[in-house]
Amino acid sequence: MKLGSLKTGGRDGTLIVASRDLTRAVAVPELARTMQVALDDWVHVEPRLQSVFEKLERDDLPEAFDLDVAALSAPLPRAYQWCDGSAYLSHAELVRKARGAEMPASLYSDPLIYQGAADLLLGPRDDIVLADEKWGIDLEAELAVITDDVPMGVSPADAAQHIKLLTILNDVSLRLLMPAELAKQFGFFQSKPSTAFAPVFVTPDELGDAWNGSVLSLPLISAVNGKELGRPNAGVDLDFDFPALISHATKSRGLGAGTIVGSGTVSNRDRSVGSSCLQERRMIEKIDRNEVTTPFLKFGDVIRIEMLDTNGASIFGSIEQTVVKYQVAQ
Amino acid sequence: MKLGSLKTGGRDGTLIVASRDLTRAVAVPELARTMQVALDDWVHVEPRLQSVFEKLERDDLPEAFDLDVAALSAPLPRAYQWCDGSAYLSHAELVRKARGAEMPASLYSDPLIYQGAADLLLGPRDDIVLADEKWGIDLEAELAVITDDVPMGVSPADAAQHIKLLTILNDVSLRLLMPAELAKQFGFFQSKPSTAFAPVFVTPDELGDAWNGSVLSLPLISAVNGKELGRPNAGVDLDFDFPALISHATKSRGLGAGTIVGSGTVSNRDRSVGSSCLQERRMIEKIDRNEVTTPFLKFGDVIRIEMLDTNGASIFGSIEQTVVKYQVAQ
Numbered sequence: 001m002k003l004g005s006l007k008t009g010g011r012d013g014t015l016i017v018a019s020r021d022l023t024r025a026v027a028v029p030e031l032a033r034t035m036q037v038a039l040d041d042w043v044h045v046e047p048r049l050q051s052v053f054e055k056l057e058r059d060d061l062p063e064a065f066d067l068d069v070a071a072l073s074a075p076l077p078r079a080y081q082w083c084d085g086s087a088y089l090s091h092a093e094l095v096r097k098a099r100g101a102e103m104p105a106s107l108y109s110d111p112l113i114y115q116g117a118a119d120l121l122l123g124p125r126d127d128i129v130l131a132d133e134k135w136g137i138d139l140e141a142e143l144a145v146i147t148d149d150v151p152m153g154v155s156p157a158d159a160a161q162h163i164k165l166l167t168i169l170n171d172v173s174l175r176l177l178m179p180a181e182l183a184k185q186f187g188f189f190q191s192k193p194s195t196a197f198a199p200v201f202v203t204p205d206e207l208g209d210a211w212n213g214s215v216l217s218l219p220l221i222s223a224v225n226g227k228e229l230g231r232p233n234a235g236v237d238l239d240f241d242f243p244a245l246i247s248h249a250t251k252s253r254g255l256g257a258g259t260i261v262g263s264g265t266v267s268n269r270d271r272s273v274g275s276s277c278l279q280e281r282r283m284i285e286k287i288d289r290n291e292v293t294t295p296f297l298k299f300g301d302v303i304r305i306e307m308l309d310t311n312g313a314s315i316f317g318s319i320e321q322t323v324v325k326y327q328v329a330q
Numbered sequence: 331m332k333l334g335s336l337k338t339g340g341r342d343g344t345l346i347v348a349s350r351d352l353t354r355a356v357a358v359p360e361l362a363r364t365m366q367v368a369l370d371d372w373v374h375v376e377p378r379l380q381s382v383f384e385k386l387e388r389d390d391l392p393e394a395f396d397l398d399v400a401a402l403s404a405p406l407p408r409a410y411q412w413c414d415g416s417a418y419l420s421h422a423e424l425v426r427k428a429r430g431a432e433m434p435a436s437l438y439s440d441p442l443i444y445q446g447a448a449d450l451l452l453g454p455r456d457d458i459v460l461a462d463e464k465w466g467i468d469l470e471a472e473l474a475v476i477t478d479d480v481p482m483g484v485s486p487a488d489a490a491q492h493i494k495l496l497t498i499l500n501d502v503s504l505r506l507l508m509p510a511e512l513a514k515q516f517g518f519f520q521s522k523p524s525t526a527f528a529p530v531f532v533t534p535d536e537l538g539d540a541w542n543g544s545v546l547s548l549p550l551i552s553a554v555n556g557k558e559l560g561r562p563n564a565g566v567d568l569d570f571d572f573p574a575l576i577s578h579a580t581k582s583r584g585l586g587a588g589t590i591v592g593s594g595t596v597s598n599r600d601r602s603v604g605s606s607c608l609q610e611r612r613m614i615e616k617i618d619r620n621e622v623t624t625p626f627l628k629f630g631d632v633i634r635i636e637m638l639d640t641n642g643a644s645i646f647g648s649i650e651q652t653v654v655k656y657q658v659a660q
């Protein structure tokens with residue numbers, strides 16, 4: 001099953017069930033007006049949504065309409081909890097090297113999760129609107145899971161059953177704001193602007209053999225201005241799987257329904273597959289040739305992030321965003 | 331006007347208007363079912379809520395009921411954005427000294443805000459439930475403002491007009507988890523469990539002359555097991571006011587309606603007024619006598635946080651919480 005949200009209907013949008021090929025959709029106000037409402041009562045709502053999805057796939061719903069991806073907000077237009085892991089340490093090693101920061105030894109044994117902001121999430125075609133190119137605007141292509149209510153202190157073994165949906169996202173990052181911000185020791189704030197999401201969240205059964213309950217083993221493809229940046233496999237070189245990240249996140253708190261847990265930037269040690277962010281590529285250039293030639297994103301640049309199944313079909317739909325200069329409202 | 335939320339009515343509770351003395355209340359489902367619904371349309375809902383408040387104060391509402399503070403959740407039981415500043419640098423200096431951490435020079439010129447988690451906020455009488463006393467459980471008494479939608483890049487001068495409500499809170503902190511977590515450089519996660527809030531949010535007009543639009547000049551009183559810990563004045567020794575914090579938070583993003591912006595632990599340089607957290611007191615003991623005698627919180631300990639107006643009346647109601655050992659559900 002694939003679920004998204006139209007921008008219409010208020011701040012939380014309007015929940016839709018989308019067809020597997022993302023060409024058709026139907027609103028389901030009688031089941032749940034919004035994605036959060038569905039997640040708040042997932043055990044009851046999910047089977048009913050599945051039944052709508054099956055009818056939609058059979059073309060058995062006269063009220064279905066053609067899906068315009070540009071009309072979609074993030075599947076959760078605003079969320080109560082968005083926490084992002086750092087599961088691929090080859091990414092962490094490269095970007096910290098670029099910042100001149102140490103790689104603490106604890107990162108190799110203990111997952112790292114930072115607290116993200118989720119009051120204003122971006123849809124799959126929304127612009128990345130920022131005031132200054134000099135902030136070092138970068139994309140980060142990631143995978144994420146969405147959970148139901150997770151109790152405090154959940155074990156990795158028990159955490160897996162709380163994964164209800166998956167998606168991909170662009171964790172937009174402002175590289176040149178990070179050193180000064182991280183020097184203050186309390187993590188990211190200004191250097192992580194609004195995060196953008198794929199058109200849909202999908203249930204694990206949509207992923208077939210590529211999903212083993214903990215790890216999704218498919219390439220995550222990202223491109224800048226139509227040129228491929230990378231296609232690392234999300235199932236390769238991850239140091240912590242999603243159940244490990246969820247367990248880490250619940251040491252001193254539960255997680256509310258609709259929590260989004262990110263993988264961190266997908267990164268493989270095999271450099272031939274490229275990168276999921278510009279900062280990695282820049283660091284590799286510096287290491288290999290002692291010269292950085294790849295710039296950060298500029299106004300007008302277009303990024304694209306997508307994951308295809310083994311038949312070449314888009315699982316979550318694509319994220320396609322243009323970087324646009326922010327104009328202060330008068 | 332004073333607004334709170336009953337725990338009943340679902341995950342977001344039921345919005346109530348409370349009397350000034352916090353003894354009577356009335357639900358307002360015809361105006362807004364929940365606090366978030368009210369904040370999402372504040373410009374229209376606020377005058378209607380004010381009119382209910384005036385009737386309640388005149389004892390002109392037959393449907394009003396006696397208010398049981400223990401039946402209240404946090405005024406926002408879950409929020410989309412909770413970001414916490416560090417406005418009182420005397421606190422920052424002491425707790426960093428206690429951690430053996432540097433005080434970056436940038437903290438004196440540039441506000442520090444960390445991204446908090448808000449999917450599960452605690453009510454004014456909810457227990458602080460944690461698995462291990464050895465984590466160094468501490469309270470942090472703070473002031474906070476709640477905003478409407480704030481545009482990206484707002485100036486401090488324009489930020490003030492977005493402050494719609496104020497409250498006090500307990501930013502529960504796990505001191506002995508912090509050094510290892512902050513060493514990973516991405517800020518707090520496990521070391522900041524669920525935050526607890528006062529019974530009500532209040533509109534600025536409830537604060538009289540003590541509120542100048544940017545700073546609230548009244549003592550914030552905290553106690554542990556009935557013994558006063560401190561009563562620093564929130565209007566003294568703050569290095570950044572709320573408009574400065576809000577402006578800082580919007581450098582690269584807007585803030586959604588219902589954003590909670592915290593002041594950080596209220597702290598005065600005059601040591602005779604005591605502290606708003608145990609870590610400060612411990613550090614002062616170490617500096618003065620080279621011996622720490624104040625322990626962190628233990629299971630069974632009770633904390634209390636309150637702010638009184640110049641007539642001695644409780645503005646926000648009190649936060650009273652017991653520290654309780656977490657039992658993993660079977």
